[in-house]
Amino acid sequence: MSRIAAIVARELRSLVYAPIAWIVWTLFLFVAGWFFFSSVYQFSAIVATYAGMGQEGALDRLNLNDFVIAGLFQNLLVLFLFLVPALTMRGFADERRQGTDELLLTAPVSPGQIVAGKYLGLLAVALVLILAAGFYVALLTRYGDPEKGPILTGLLGLTLALAALVALGFAVSSTTKSPVVAAVGAFVTFLLLFVVDWPAESTSGWLQAALHGLSLPGHFEGFTRGTVASVDVAYFLSLIALGLFTARATLASQRWR
Amino acid sequence: MIAVRGLEKRYGDTAALAGVSFTVPTGTIAGFLGPNGAGKTTTLRILSTYLSPDTGTAEVAGFDVLRRPMEVRRRLGYLPEQPPLDLDHTVREYLGFCSAVRGVPRARRRRAVDGVVERCGLSSVAGRLIGNLSKGFRQRVGLAQALVHDPEVIVLDEPTVGLDPQQIREIRNLIRSLAGERTVLLSSHLLPEVAMTCSRAIVIHRGRIAADVDLAGEGAGASLEDTFLRATALELEG
Numbered sequence: 001m002s003r004i005a006a007i008v009a010r011e012l013r014s015l016v017y018a019p020i021a022w023i024v025w026t027l028f029l030f031v032a033g034w035f036f037f038s039s040v041y042q043f044s045a046i047v048a049t050y051a052g053m054g055q056e057g058a059l060d061r062l063n064l065n066d067f068v069i070a071g072l073f074q075n076l077l078v079l080f081l082f083l084v085p086a087l088t089m090r091g092f093a094d095e096r097r098q099g100t101d102e103l104l105l106t107a108p109v110s111p112g113q114i115v116a117g118k119y120l121g122l123l124a125v126a127l128v129l130i131l132a133a134g135f136y137v138a139l140l141t142r143y144g145d146p147e148k149g150p151i152l153t154g155l156l157g158l159t160l161a162l163a164a165l166v167a168l169g170f171a172v173s174s175t176t177k178s179p180v181v182a183a184v185g186a187f188v189t190f191l192l193l194f195v196v197d198w199p200a201e202s203t204s205g206w207l208q209a210a211l212h213g214l215s216l217p218g219h220f221e222g223f224t225r226g227t228v229a230s231v232d233v234a235y236f237l238s239l240i241a242l243g244l245f246t247a248r249a250t251l252a253s254q255r256w257r
Numbered sequence: 258m259i260a261v262r263g264l265e266k267r268y269g270d271t272a273a274l275a276g277v278s279f280t281v282p283t284g285t286i287a288g289f290l291g292p293n294g295a296g297k298t299t300t301l302r303i304l305s306t307y308l309s310p311d312t313g314t315a316e317v318a319g320f321d322v323l324r325r326p327m328e329v330r331r332r333l334g335y336l337p338e339q340p341p342l343d344l345d346h347t348v349r350e351y352l353g354f355c356s357a358v359r360g361v362p363r364a365r366r367r368r369a370v371d372g373v374v375e376r377c378g379l380s381s382v383a384g385r386l387i388g389n390l391s392k393g394f395r396q397r398v399g400l401a402q403a404l405v406h407d408p409e410v411i412v413l414d415e416p417t418v419g420l421d422p423q424q425i426r427e428i429r430n431l432i433r434s435l436a437g438e439r440t441v442l443l444s445s446h447l448l449p450e451v452a453m454t455c456s457r458a459i460v461i462h463r464g465r466i467a468a469d470v471d472l473a474g475e476g477a478g479a480s481l482e483d484t485f486l487r488a489t490a491l492e493l494e495g
Contacts, residue, residue: 002357002363003357003358003360005357006354006357006358007358009354010343010346010354013345013346013350014343014345014346017345017346018345098341098342098343098344099337099339099340099341099342100341100342100343101341102302102305102307102335102337102339102341103337103341103355103358103402104358105306105307106305106306106307106330106333106335106337107330107355107358107359108327108330108331108358108359108360109358110327255306255307255308255309256309257268257308
């Protein structure tokens with residue numbers, strides 16, 4: 001246990017000194033802030049227009065959750081697509097490039113412990129993004145009156161999606177010794193999960209079900225509308241398991257070259 | 258103790274090791290000598306459990322590297338060819354991590370790190386980032402990393418490569434001071450290096466053991482040179 005803790009602490013130091021963590025945090029705050037500002041601004045403009053036209057009925061149908069929060073969460077998910085590869089690209093690829101893999105793989109720790117430690121370190125840095133997203137949304141509750149439920153489920157969905165993307169990005173990084181290859185590989189993997197259901201509408205039967213079943217945004221959408229479906233939770237947990245298992249298997253097999 | 262029997266390792270079509278056998282008894286400092294590309298690093302990587310052999314067995318401190326790798330790792334200090342340094346960490350942070358991941362109990366880590374910082378002459382740079390250190394200091398940090406958990410068996414891959422004569426002498430003294438109950442195997446392609454530090458020279462050439470010489474009995478480095486040249490020349494002709 002204390003060995004995993006040592007690997008977590010080292011990973012955190014590396015990310016914060018590197019300074020990849022700061023770059024990812026700053027870009028996220030900036031772009032997420034922009035998304036937030038523009039959707040709130042549009043919302044208030046529309047409210048003002050409708051109020052000016054005296055359309056009280058339309059105003060009732062406009063609400064903060066649908067217009068601002070659900071959209072914001074969707075946009076943040078897309079932002080992860082770009083930022084998570086930057087966070088995970090060093091993962092294990094950089095250990096190989098620096099030769100420090102030889103230190104980890106000849107220390108009395110199992111591949112599973114190495115993966116657990118490095119993943120938890122990456123996840124801790126990534127979860128700061130959820131805190132930042134939570135901060136923006138919390139601002140709304142101060143000045144408006146959105147429903148709390150969809151906010152909380154949305155944040156839960158974002159957390160699960162982020163944990164899944166970090167696991168997959170780390171898995172990709174474990175297969176190469178080039179961080180650039182790891183970043184591109186992770187980005188392409190994520191992109192495929194985002195677009196896999198695009199042809200779904202013109203298909204039918206099991207193929208359509210499979211394409212929908214694989215789609216990451218498809219499993220995320222429910223969270224932004226306030227529902228937590230076990231199938232969606234299971235989807236993200238499966239991605240986490242797949243990523244960590246792949247990384248562990250890759251490290252375990254490295255000795256047998 | 259290190260015991261190696263019939264190690265073979267191929268990389269694709271190239272045979273890196275073609276049946277390597279030798280033993281290093283406890284308390285011995287042995288030199289693993291050979292020209293570049295002879296199979297030194299591959300052998301040491303197998304001993305460290307970083308690579309697996311295709312055939313053959315290797316035992317470190319009485320444990321088989323394939324069947325009991327964790328027991329081997331607990332007892333082994335290993336300096337790879339490229340020192341595995343975290344360049345963006347300070348010397349003290351890095352050694353603290355190494356001691357933790359090698360299983361030094363939390364209460365003893367500080368003392369272990371202080372001890373190895375002192376022994377390896379790192380006191381003046383302990384708080385500096387490793388990436389800002391000179392090559393000589395980095396090599397010493399690499400050595401410190403291999404010693405911090407006070408291992409029974411120490412395997413050093415080219416510990417003095419790239420150092421200036423003064424630094425080489427310091428490292429050599431440090432390695433000699435390790436003798437006692439510990440077993441040390443260090444590789445080098447420089448004859449004088451092995452002659453001055455080791456009590457045993459194992460010469461490897463083209464993936465085979467070409468000579469195994471007791472330097473204490475042999476006496477002078479000159480005869481080692483003869484042996485080395487004869488052994489490698491024979492292989493060249495054959």
